[in-house]
Amino acid sequence: MTEGVALFGATGSIGESTLSVIAAHPERFHLEVVSAHRSINKLIGIIERFEPKHVILTDQSKADEFMEKLPKHFNGSLAFGEHSLTEAASATDVDVVMAAIVGGAGLVSTYAAVSKGKRVCLANKEALVMGGDLMMTEAQKQGALLLPIDSEHNAMFQCLPESYVVGQPIAGLKQLVLTCSGGPFREWTPEAMRQATPEQAVAHPNWSMGQKISVDSATLMNKGLELIEATYLFGVSEQSIEVVIHPESTVHSLVEFVDGSMLAQLGSPDMRIPIAHALGFPERLDLNVERLSLTKLANLHFEAVNHEAFPALALARQASADGGDRPIILNAANEIAVQAFLKERIGFTEITELVSDCLNQIDRQPISSIDDVLSVDTMSRHIADQWILERA
Ligand code: NAD
Numbered sequence: 001m002t003e004g005v006a007l008f009g010a011t012g013s014i015g016e017s018t019l020s021v022i023a024a025h026p027e028r029f030h031l032e033v034v035s036a037h038r039s040i041n042k043l044i045g046i047i048e049r050f051e052p053k054h055v056i057l058t059d060q061s062k063a064d065e066f067m068e069k070l071p072k073h074f075n076g077s078l079a080f081g082e083h084s085l086t087e088a089a090s091a092t093d094v095d096v097v098m099a100a101i102v103g104g105a106g107l108v109s110t111y112a113a114v115s116k117g118k119r120v121c122l123a124n125k126e127a128l129v130m131g132g133d134l135m136m137t138e139a140q141k142q143g144a145l146l147l148p149i150d151s152e153h154n155a156m157f158q159c160l161p162e163s164y165v166v167g168q169p170i171a172g173l174k175q176l177v178l179t180c181s182g183g184p185f186r187e188w189t190p191e192a193m194r195q196a197t198p199e200q201a202v203a204h205p206n207w208s209m210g211q212k213i214s215v216d217s218a219t220l221m222n223k224g225l226e227l228i229e230a231t232y233l234f235g236v237s238e239q240s241i242e243v244v245i246h247p248e249s250t251v252h253s254l255v256e257f258v259d260g261s262m263l264a265q266l267g268s269p270d271m272r273i274p275i276a277h278a279l280g281f282p283e284r285l286d287l288n289v290e291r292l293s294l295t296k297l298a299n300l301h302f303e304a305v306n307h308e309a310f311p312a313l314a315l316a317r318q319a320s321a322d323g324g325d326r327p328i329i330l331n332a333a334n335e336i337a338v339q340a341f342l343k344e345r346i347g348f349t350e351i352t353e354l355v356s357d358c359l360n361q362i363d364r365q366p367i368s369s370i371d372d373v374l375s376v377d378t379m380s381r382h383i384a385d386q387w388i389l390e391r392a
């Protein structure tokens, strides 16, 4: 019997890498469910190649166009709309959920998978940033196995004993060291960044990724979101996490222990490596990826973050220290700001200005349910939209 995978966000960058790992291991996995939002042609290609049993198109407005293009021989089931993800996350034939939707849109389905005690491979970092406390409590209650896909968190996880359960305190931990490539503007001045175009921002030096995370990597908000993600996954406060710039993206992160030992995980910048690690865990899956040659690498570089040029990281650190609704506001305002920047409605450096202003403007709200999270998220998006309208 092979394991049934539900791949939410199959048409994205993580989706594509996941499909590649699944295709390489038909003895171990089959595609039970796939979802896409509106990339119909890509979805049709996936259906033809993988014959998933269940297909979800979350953007209902595309349903007619999709039905016209659907291959006649498709004999699986179809569903439309976001609520279909929640149902699929609970299906008994689903053993593993790969949460690869981008942004807050992935929160409810990821939480549903955790609530059903599934094995959840977590790429969708925004879901954890928004609902981290609730998600970790629920995972423990339901016995859901959470496995990090983000390369840095997957690296840290690989440095821990196999018996380590995500969310629990790490025995003998001194600190976590989160590496950061520095993004495409690492050596730019703040003045130059003010003029940066979307095209320049999405051109990441080492990784090929979706647009949103690429812009986040350019502002370093991605590292800020990852810092918050790490606090939940590894049961630490932000004070136990150091961020270090490492332009080569070869050392994916490190764990430092109280005895002075530092453990690291290295590899080519290829997301199939952490994806295969999480899908196969605790076994190792054979993978045809570029191998590292240590002699060719020769030199690896590490440097401190330039906080003046990249204020996003400090904003995220503060949001993490303040806790409660702050990470939700940070994430929502950032999502709106990134979309506005991609549409050239605001400038690159205005992304973090907008996030900072939203955090200052919004009064604290208590968070005790996913509905509370969603309501702060909606309100923050509204305030961020207003900010943009006032600037325009
Ligand atoms: P992407 O933009 O390439 O793909 C996003 C996927 O989500 C697509 O399948 C799309 O159809 C779906 N989607 C978009 N909006 C949706 C909505 N409103 N409702 C339902 N589905 C929707 O993004 P990506 O780069 O693959 O990133 C996915 C997630 O993984 C993000 O949270 C990102 O931070 C994280 N991640 C990505 C990488 C990477 O290398 N790409 C690395 C680490 C973490």
Ligand code: MG
Binding pocket: 150, 151, 152, 226
């Ligand atoms: Mg990462």
